[in-house]
Amino acid sequence: MxxxxxxxxxxxxxxxxxxxxxxxxxxxxxxxxxxxxxxxxxxxxxxxxxxxxxxxxxxxxxxxxxxxxxxxxxxxxxxxxxxxxxxxxxxxxxxxxxxxxxxxxxxxxxxxxxxxxxxxxxxxxxxxxxxxxxxxxxxxxxxxxxxxxxxxxxxxxxxxxxxxxxxxxxxxxxxxxxTGKSSAPEPPLDPELDSLTRRELEVLRLLARGYTYREIAEELFISIKTVETHASNVLRKTQQSNRNALTRWAATRHIG
Incomplete structure (x- = not known):
């Protein structure tokens, strides 16, 4: 056939x-x-x-x-x-x-x-x-x-x-x-940072730079309420009690 x-x-x-x-x-x-x-x-x-x-x-x-x-x-x-x-x-x-x-x-x-x-x-x-x-x-x-x-x-x-x-x-x-010539630090495992979504990481970077919620909302084209939700999630996932503590936490990881 x-x-x-x-x-x-x-x-x-x-x-x-x-x-x-x-x-x-x-x-x-x-x-x-x-x-x-x-x-x-x-x-x-x-x-x-x-x-x-x-x-x-x-x-x-x-x-x-x-x-x-x-x-x-x-x-x-x-x-x-x-x-x-x-x-x-x-x-x-x-x-x-x-x-x-x-x-x-x-x-x-x-x-x-x-x-x-x-x-x-x-x-x-x-x-x-x-x-x-x-x-x-x-x-x-x-x-x-x-x-x-x-x-x-x-x-x-x-x-x-x-x-x-x-x-x-x-x-x-x-x-x-x-070859041992890298100036970048050896990347440690960071479960708290890895747990953040891409949008939460964007909010974290802007918070670390001192942006207000309104400024973050304008920068990312989202509502202030949404920014507040993301910020709350970031605080919870990184186990930080307030924005000042979060800023210090971000600075130790060179986020900002």
């Missing part, structure tokens, strides 16, 4: 499976649309929270994860570590089960355990501490959200092929860090 003309050509390369992680649904939709028309790429899932991202990545086993850096509950670093921990545990269980089976039967070679995807950070931040922390956690590259759609698609293909990819000047941060 003659194969259908719609049957896939077995010689065609397998598309790169991509998973999107970002806490802004509108941004994820935009990235998905940008990648939809790119040859050789296929978006297999997306998530907006750290737990959902870890579960989704482990379940779909993508080739590349496009990873937001600043998200509540630990951000991109927490996703990276969570996935690597889960995959490492699964691989250990798979190896143990295969060894047990092989010892009791004449079964063939053991089935390999799950492999880790490649992580490419896609962030609004180009701060040295964010770049270094994300790369140290295991990401293969780091690009900023000013990147064009075609350039992002190319970056995905390159990291899938084993390259390391960085937006201009960001590679220098990593090289300086690993």
């Amino acid at each position: 003659t194969p259908s003309s719609t049957s896939p050509d077995p010689t065609d390369p397998v598309p790169v499976a991509v998973y999107l992680v970002d806490d802004h649904a509108v941004f994820r939709s935009g990235v998905r649309a940008e990648l939809a028309d790119e040859p050789g790429l296929r978006v297999v899932g997306e998530a907006g929270t750290v737990p959902d991202a870890i579960d989704g990545i482990v379940a779909t086993a993508p080739d590349v994860v496009l990873l937001d850096v600043h998200m509540p509950a630990g951000g991109g670093v927490a996703v990276l570590r969570g996935v690597l921990d889960r995959i490492g545990s699964a691989a250990t269980l798979s190896t143990t089960a295969a060894s047990t089976t092989a010892a009791s039967t004449t079964a063939g070679p053991a089935t390999p355990g799950p492999t880790s995807p490649v992580f490419l950070a896609l962030s609004v931040s180009d701060a040295a501490e964010d770049v270094i922390a994300t790369i140290r956690a295991g990401a293969r590259g780091y690009v900023t959200k000013t990147i064009a759609g075609s350039e992002l698609a190319d970056a995905v293909r390159r990291v899938a092929d084993g390259d390391a990819v960085f937006s201009p000047r960001l590679a220098g941060f990593v090289l300086d860090s690993f």
Whole structure:
């Protein structure tokens, strides 16, 4: 029987499976649309929270994860570590089960355990501490959200092929860090800071600069009531009692 003309050509390369992680649904939709028309790429899932991202990545086993850096509950670093921990545990269980089976039967070679995807950070931040922390956690590259759609698609293909990819000047941060020449402080884990949403972090920066609630509302094009809500959330998450304490807390982290 003659194969259908719609049957896939077995010689065609397998598309790169991509998973999107970002806490802004509108941004994820935009990235998905940008990648939809790119040859050789296929978006297999997306998530907006750290737990959902870890579960989704482990379940779909993508080739590349496009990873937001600043998200509540630990951000991109927490996703990276969570996935690597889960995959490492699964691989250990798979190896143990295969060894047990092989010892009791004449079964063939053991089935390999799950492999880790490649992580490419896609962030609004180009701060040295964010770049270094994300790369140290295991990401293969780091690009900023000013990147064009075609350039992002190319970056995905390159990291899938084993390259390391960085937006201009960001590679220098990593090289300086690993050669001991970096002037940026070693980025410590900061669960309180990582727990802030992007909007809460924007409000925090403006509060630290001495802006009033009204000025913050005008700067961010939101209502004063919304500013008050964000400020209350920031105080609660950072465990600070008042604005003066919050300003001192922010200054120790060079926020402002």
